[in-house]
Amino acid sequence: MTRIHWLNPVKGPFTRAADWSTGTVPAVGDEAILEGDPEGVGGGASRPPRI
Numbered sequence: 001m002t003r004i005h006w007l008n009p010v011k012g013p014f015t016r017a018a019d020w021s022t023g024t025v026p027a028v029g030d031e032a033i034l035e036g037d038p039e040g041v042g043g044g045a046s047r048p049p050r051i
Helices: none
Strands: 003-005 031-033
Touching: none
Parallel strands: 003 031
Antiparallel strands: none
């Protein structure tokens, strides 16, 4: 399991690899770490995508 942190401080799609600490989108078995304002993460998505 890899811990991958969301880096984008403003809204953005979860599918953009550049916004993740490893430069890749989290995959099955990875741990996606989302910190900060929940309204500002994920481009307004109601919840993070299932991985």
